[in-house]
Amino acid sequence: MVKNWLAAGAAALSLGFTATASYAQTTTIPGEQVGLAVGAPLPEGVYAINTFTYQRADQPGSSDLGVNIPVLVWSTPWKVLGARIEAVVAPPTLFSFNRSGGRDTSANVGTFIGGIFAWDLGNNVGVSYLAGVYLNELNAGRFGGLQQLASNTYRQGFAISYTGDGWNLTANLTYNFYDVPARFDGPGLVPAFYGTQVPSDALNLDLTATKKFGNFEIGAIGYGTTNLRNRSFFLLSNATLPTGCVGFAPNICGTAGRSGGGRFALGGLIGYDFGKFSVQAYVARDVVTSAQYVTPAGFLRDNYRTEGFFRVIAPLYTVAAAPPPEPAPIIRKY
Template sequence: MRMSSKFVGASLAALGALSLCTFSGTAMAGSITQPGEIVGYSWAPLPQGLYFADTGSYGNDRGAGYNAELGVNIPVIVWSTPWDFLGGHVEAYAAVPSVALGLPGAGYVSAIYNPALLVGEAWNLGNGFSISDFVGGYAPVNNALNQDNWTFNERLGVTYSMNGFTLTGHVVYGITGNSMSNSFTNPVSGFNEYGQHVMPDYVNLDLTAVKAFGKYSLGVVGFGSWDVSGAASTLLTGRQSQFAVGAMGGYDFGPVILQSYLTRDVLSQGYYEGGVPGAAKIYETRFWVRVIVPLWNPPAPPAPVLAKY
C-alpha cells in the first residue's frame, strides 16, 4: 500500500520523551516531551492499519548546563483503529525511547527513557483542514537519567493541506509528577534529598510549513518550549524557554517515507553554561532524521460484481 504524504504524520506523532538533565544527579528544568520531535507531521486521520515511525536526533544539549552531546531515538508504533467516535477516527500511539548523554570529561550514559502511551481522535473537517487531540502520558523509569516520574500529556494538532502545501501547528501540554524514587522535595529549593530537581509543567509548540514537489518535499520548521509552573520557578535561572527554527526535506519512496531537518535555537532563556545565571547562554543545534513505514493495512474490499444482461 502506498502511503500518501497527506497522511505522513497524520497520526505518527513521535511520542518519545527527552529529559534535559545531567547524569551527575541534578536535573535541569525542561520539557519531558522533546521540543521539536513532532514537526513534519500533519494531523489528518490515518487509514486503518499499523504503522512504525522512528525519529532520531543528535546535537548539543541545552538543558544539561554544559557543552553536552545528546542523542535521542524515538521508535513509535501507531494503531489506526477501525473505529470512529463523534465524527473522529480513533488512534493510539506507543513508544519506548532511548537517549545517550555525554558531558566533557565525564563520559557517556545511555538508558531506555520513559515509555509513552496516548489515545485520541483525528477529524477531517473538509476544505483541507484537519484537527486531532490525544491524551495519555509517560510512565516512570528509575534509571541513571533521574526520570522516575509520571507525566500527563495532552496534544492538540491542526493541519491545513491543499495544492501540495501543508501547514501544521501542534501544542503539547505536560503535567509532571514527583519522582517515584524520592518522596521528599524541599519546597524552597525545589530539590530532593538526592540533588534531583523536580521537573516543571510545560508547553511545547511545533510548527511546520512544507511544499511537495512530486516525491520530494521542502519546507521550514520551528519549535519552542516553555516552563509554565511547578518547581521550575525555584531554579536559580528561573523558568526556562527556547525557540528554534530550521529547514526540512523529505522523500516519498512509496510505502516508506524519509524526512530530515536541521534546527538551531534562536531564542534561549534560562539555559546557561554550568547552569549559572549570567554565564553564556546555551543555544542548541540539532540534526534530525525520521523514517515512516506502514506495517499492515486491511485488504481493500472486492469490487462489486456487475450483472450483464
C-alpha cells in the same frame, strides 16, 4: 501515500531531557513532531515511525544529547463522535555523549502509552487531540538530576493540519504535567541526594510549513518550549510537603515548580517518499534561549543549541480502500 505518511506522525512521541536547569522542564522533546501532519487522521492500519535527534549545546565541554523514538501506531476501525481512534506505544531511548572524554551513557526510560482522537473536517483540514502518559519505569536512575523523570509525565496534545495540494501546514501544542510531589526511588544515594521534586509543567509548540514537489518535500520548521507553574504546587501547603522538600539545589521543590525559562528554534526540512516508506531530515538552531553558561574568562553567554533530526515512516499494514461501484447500465427507451 502522501497523506498516509504525513498523518502517520500523529503519534511520533518521545521523551526528551534537558542539559541544564535553565532549560524548560519538558519531558516531550521540543520539535519531535515537526514535519508531520499531526492533526490529520490516519487511514485504518498499523504504522511504524522512528525519529532520532542529536543535540549539541554551545557550552564547551558539555555533553551531546540524543533521543531515539520508535513508535507503533494502530489506527483502529472505530470512531467516536466522528473521530478516528488511534492507539500509540513508544519506548524512547536517551543517550548522553561526553565531549570531555568521559563515559557515554544510555537508558530506556519512560515508555509512552496513549491514544489519539482525529477528526477529518473536510477541505483537507484535520484536527486531533492526544492524551497519554510516560511511565516512570526506571526512575531515571542514570539521569538522576532530571527532576521531570521522578514521576509519571502526563501529556495532552492539540493539533490542526492542512494537507491540500501537497502542502503540510501544521501547528501542534503539547502540554506536560507531573505527579506532585514526586521523589526518586531505588538504591544508592540518588533518592536522598535529590529529595522531593516539584517539576514545572511545560508547554511545547511545533510548527511546520512544507510543500511536496513530486516525491520530494522541502520547507521550514519552528519549535519551542516554556516552563509553566506546576498545576499542583500552589495548592500544596508547606505542611503537606516532606521535611526535605526545601533544599540546597535550585531544582528542588518550589523553585522548580515556578514558571519561566525556555527556548525556540528555527530550521529547514527535506524529505523523500520512496513509496514503501518515507524519510525526513531537518536541522534547527535556537534563536532564543534562557539557558546560559559562564566562559573560562568569566563572561556569561547564552547557551544556544543546534539540533539534527532523522525520521523514517513506514506503513506496516493498511486496509485497502473499497473499490468504486460499477456504473449502472444506461437503458434507453424509445
